Amino acid sequence: MSVVQRFDGLEREVREGFGEKIVALRREIHREPELGFDTEKTAAKVLAALDGLPLEIQTGVAENGVVATLEGEGEGPTVGLRADMDALPIHEETGLPFASETDGKMHACGHDGHTSMLVGAAHALSGMRHRLNGTVRFFFQPAEEGEGGGKVMVDAGVADDVDSIFALHLWPGLPFGRAATKAGPIMAAADAFEMTVKGAGGHGAMPHLTADAIAMAAQIVTALQTVVSREVDPVEPAVLTVGEIGAGTAYNIIPETARLGGTVRTLNEDLRRRMPERIEHLARGIAQGMRGDVQFDYEFSYPVTVNDEYAAWRALGVAGDLLGEDNAIELTNPSMGAEDFAYFLEKIPGAFIWLGVGEDVSGLHTPTFAFDEEILPLGSALLTALALESLSS
Ligand SMILES: [Zn+2]
Ligand SMILES: [Zn+2]
Structure with missing residues (x-):
């Protein structure tokens, strides 16, 4: 039997068998978004939706994570499929009938969709x-x-015996129903810095008796623009954004301190490790030259999300067979956004795949992000096909 025949009708099978259940679950999760590790109710919804399936279930992994294992009838490797369950601190403005019922919390990154697509795949694969x-x-x-x-989940050891792993992310800007991925880096490392610029405060009319932290901060923000443009190889992607700046209490007082915060995105580990020293050195040099100093903190956060070459190639093959060749896109460029699926991919060869929800859809992390739910059974079918492919060789 050829691969094409094997996936023939799979999408319809998933849509007809579990489509309504997947959409209903997505709406339930969407209505009641939870942040961070506090996904207790979402996990309960997942458990209820998995009830009755032949799965071995572990709860309380990474606080409110759920790990479910399905043993096939034959011997073989273990394939992992991963979804994220948390929402964002955003006030929803979609006007959807199942919009968030909690002010200031919203599923604006599609994780409600990812979770229900994975539940759909668990149903489909349980029947196979x-x-x-x-x-x-x-x-x-x-x-x-x-x-x-x-x-936290990887550190808990629940993925130790997994041989390959896949995850989907709904992706605005990519045509509806297209799956896109690439070998190597697909999402960036996301690190953060905070600095307090320290001067000496005083009267706005007597700057010579002060060391002006605002003037220092302004020079530092400008100078930081040259770290990427003048110190990083022009063909090496990097982003340095100062996203926070704050100082002062009144128009006629020179404040003691100013505060800056920013994010640094890179795709290369050597460059990533070099960035803090460069930022700190430049900022301190400017502050000291203006009779001040800086206190500097740097936090390495999510690493680069790196797809395994073979897994990415295999995922594109599966997507092509399931959705049609035109709907399997090999990306040329990664995104400078970040993704904590990176931690799974540090340990296990696998691939992170973008699933298009259309070009005219509001961006991720916006209060109007909404997508056509027709994508959900399609995503379930893709996850199902990835598992079938991984366990059929
Ligand atoms: Zn997000
Ligand atoms: Zn996300």
């Missing part, structure tokens, strides 16, 4: 146990948005 030579492990993780729930 006789075709599975090996094991499928489903990871439902909390705290993707900034807190590294994926790392």
